[in-house]
Amino acid sequence: MKETDAIDEYILQHIDEESDYLKALYRDTHVKLLRPRMASGHLQGRMLKMFVRMIRPRQVLEIGTYSGYSALCLAEGLEEGAMLHTFEINDEQEDFTRPWLEGSPYADKIKFYIGDALQLLPDMNITFDLAFVDGDKRKYIEYYELVLKMLSPGGYIIADNTLWDGHVLEEPHHTDLQTIGIKKFNDLVATDSRVEKVILPLRDGLTIIRKK
Template sequence: MSRTSDIPGLTDYLTRLAGQDDTLARVNRETGELPHGGMQSRPDQGALLTILAKTVGTRTAVEVGTFTGYGAICIARGLADGGRLTCFEYDPEYAEIARGNLDSAGVGDRTTIVVGPAIEGLATFTEEIDFAYVDADKPGYPGYYDALLPKLRSGGMMVLDNTLLGGRVIEAGDDRTRTMAELNTRIANDPAVDSVLIGLADGMTIVRKR
């Protein structure tokens, strides 16, 4: 049986069914033209983020790695009334692009972008978190997980993107993939959470704090 990732035209099919509006379609298109455009969340991933944020009744959300804001828009649209999203983005140029995209999507009033190393920002973040999304530098994932989990409320959710690294985690032949593979195993065995690593796009790990 063929893997779904091998089926011609499937990504376009999923995109058509993901419920993109004109703003998200524009962000998706313009981001895809950037040198690192492949880093952005896929439309079906974005739709999932909105659903998950709504499911846990998110009032306080955190995103680690915002890039041009596609995922942030999706999370912000899933916030409960009065909810807030804090985005940590290392690159000031991407942060500026993301701010413009968030404003054009009509969710700029419920988001804050913090420019600089996320691990430093998380250290001073004192609010209890309902929903967290991590899509940043992969070697930093263990630190982000450890920083976020104590701040996540019971029943809260964390989503980590790219946790399969193109399947390279199976053999884990270099430091980057070995770090991710070790984190995947640690999360799967963490008694503090329920978790699943799903094969969506490049792998998404969904964590629910017990």
């Protein structure tokens, strides 16, 4: 076993466990879905729940539901009366994801939307306290600018995959629009005086952004 693998295993043994429901969802994701690596997983899931507990948001946004794993972790941390609004652009994902969300202990805290968040959000009169962005990497800057307008002062954005398997260190081919999108997003956020920001090297990189 590599040292990094051993460290990862050590971490998982010394943090809160996943619920049986999340374990079952994670297994089902790997059996039935393409690109199961997109699911948040144990460590990131516990971090998302902890972050929600820490800042106690009333309205939470997620862009990129995928299997619903991260949505359930966010919802798990919500207080009574708080709500998660999660958007999935791929309508083929609905038959898998909706039953897992609606069958969970947190179903009453989750509103699940199928469609493009960039099109649907402007019509929603909601101010969010926290947003988790894990959608199309080519559109991260568009998500960011829209979400920032809808975020409360002192609110947070968590952007996933911002280290992009280390490809952010490379000069991407002009056809690699996802890497280009992530790099442009990182460069924008780094120089944006409207926010405070830090990148955590957790899994594939998480950027924590606080609106001033």
